[in-house]
Amino acid sequence: MHIINETTFPRKEPKAAIRKEVCDGCAICVDVCPRNCLEVAINPRRLNARIIRLTPELCSGCGACQGACPKEAIFIPGLSTADLRGYVNQALAMSGVCP
Ligand code: SF4
Ligand code: SF4
Numbered sequence: 001m002h003i004i005n006e007t008t009f010p011r012k013e014p015k016a017a018i019r020k021e022v023c024d025g026c027a028i029c030v031d032v033c034p035r036n037c038l039e040v041a042i043n044p045r046r047l048n049a050r051i052i053r054l055t056p057e058l059c060s061g062c063g064a065c066q067g068a069c070p071k072e073a074i075f076i077p078g079l080s081t082a083d084l085r086g087y088v089n090q091a092l093a094m095s096g097v098c099p
Pocket of ligand 1: 018023026027028029030068073
């Protein structure tokens with residue numbers, strides 16, 4: 001059983017947003033997204049650069065991508081890093097693992 005999963009992050013709206021000028025297409029967010037709504041694509045604005053593309057209809061706004069992105073390039077409007085940490089700590093505490 002995974003301690004950290006989609007229910008860890010209870011916010012459901014709004015959808016994820018991407019700062020395209022910051023994203024380098026590293027794809028860390030793709031790996032953590034529980035809904036497979038992110039994919040790597042070629043950035044048409046920068047030569048030989050990658051970027052992330054979101055399918056918004058699939059996004060639940062859970063925030064897992066925001067917590068994982070090392071560049072703060074993807075985020076849920078209105079969701080702070082402090083909110084994310086609170087959700088993770090709550091999930092760890094409920095599972096019996098001290099944060
Ligand atoms: S949004 Fe962040 S984690 Fe995702 S590809 Fe861009 S830089 Fe990497
Ligand atoms: S908010 Fe959740 S569902 Fe939406 S892109 Fe990020 S990880 Fe995927």
